[in-house]
Amino acid sequence: MLQHLRQHRPVIAPSMLKCDFGNLQAEVDRIDAANLPLYHWDVMDGHFVPNLSYGAMLIAATRKRTSTPFDVHLMISDPAAYVDEYVKAGCEAITFHLEAVPEPRELLQAIRKQDVVAGLAINPNTPFEAAEPFLQDCDLLLVMSVNPGFGGQAFMPEVLPKIQQARKIAGDELLISVDGGVAAETISDCAVAGADIFVAGSSIFDHDDYGIAGARLVSQAGSHVSATAKGS
Numbered sequence: 093m094l095q096h097l098r099q100h101r102p103v104i105a106p107s108m109l110k111c112d113f114g115n116l117q118a119e120v121d122r123i124d125a126a127n128l129p130l131y132h133w134d135v136m137d138g139h140f141v142p143n144l145s146y147g148a149m150l151i152a153a154t155r156k157r158t159s160t161p162f163d164v165h166l167m168i169s170d171p172a173a174y175v176d177e178y179v180k181a182g183c184e185a186i187t188f189h190l191e192a193v194p195e196p197r198e199l200l201q202a203i204r205k206q207d208v209v210a211g212l213a214i215n216p217n218t219p220f221e222a223a224e225p226f227l228q229d230c231d232l233l234l235v236m237s238v239n240p241g242f243g244g245q246a247f248m249p250e251v252l253p254k255i256q257q258a259r260k261i262a263g264d265e266l267l268i269s270v271d272g273g274v275a276a277e278t279i280s281d282c283a284v285a286g287a288d289i290f291v292a293g294s295s296i297f298d299h300d301d302y303g304i305a306g307a308r309l310v311s312q313a314g315s316h317v318s319a320t321a322k323g324s
């Protein structure tokens with residue numbers, strides 16, 4: 093899975109919060125026809141964030157419909173209680189929030205032990221320094237560029253220095269994902285800062301053709317993703 097993600101940099105990951113759940117099979121078909129390399133599932137519990145979305149049951153059902161890898165972003169207060177369900181549901185990457193688990197090392201290690209990519213997410217107000225001690229235990233750092241809970245919000249450029257710091261300190265090994273307000277106008281700043289996974293909700297699902305939307309994002313980001321990072 094790590095190899096798959098590194099090979100596909102810049103990775104455009106459609107944020108499934110924004111898809112049409114009334115027609116999920118059609119959405120899966122459109123995403124796969126667009127060759128988007130990673131599904132980003134936004135799980136919300138109505139407690140850690142002020143919104144509820146879906147859970148492992150829906151993800152497990154969708155797992156049977158596509159072979160494209162799944163990254164689940166747990167915006168929930170007690171991720172440790174649910175990680176095994178998401179492994180069983182077929183998620184190849186699991187990301188949870190530092191704000192929910194201030195001592196995340198044990199949970200990151202438990203995820204890695206199951207051969208699943210371990211991700212740590214930080215909210216816009218959380219400084220990079222809070223995550224830094226745990227980078228050795230993560231495969232992926234997800235930097236939120238909106239306050240989590242809803243799609244369609246404006247990108248917060250003030251998070252860009254966190255991406256720069258993470259890339260400088262962790263080098264090319266760490267996958268850095270940026271989530272919230274990622275669009276043709278904002279993606280190149282994220283790529284220049286050092287991100288290599290770009291979670292995109294509105295900028296994919298508001299478009300008629302996901303392939304064109306994805307290709308546009310790749311071309312805006314692509315030239316900025318470092319040559320060593322690409323395909324390494």
Ligand SMILES: O=C(CO)[C@H](O)[C@H](O)COP(=O)(O)O
Pocket residue numbers: 107109110134165238239240241242243244245271272273274291292293294295
């Ligand atoms: O985690 C999220 C919100 O909590 C979503 O992934 C994110 O907001 C994507 O949607 P958009 O691209 O429309 O901002």
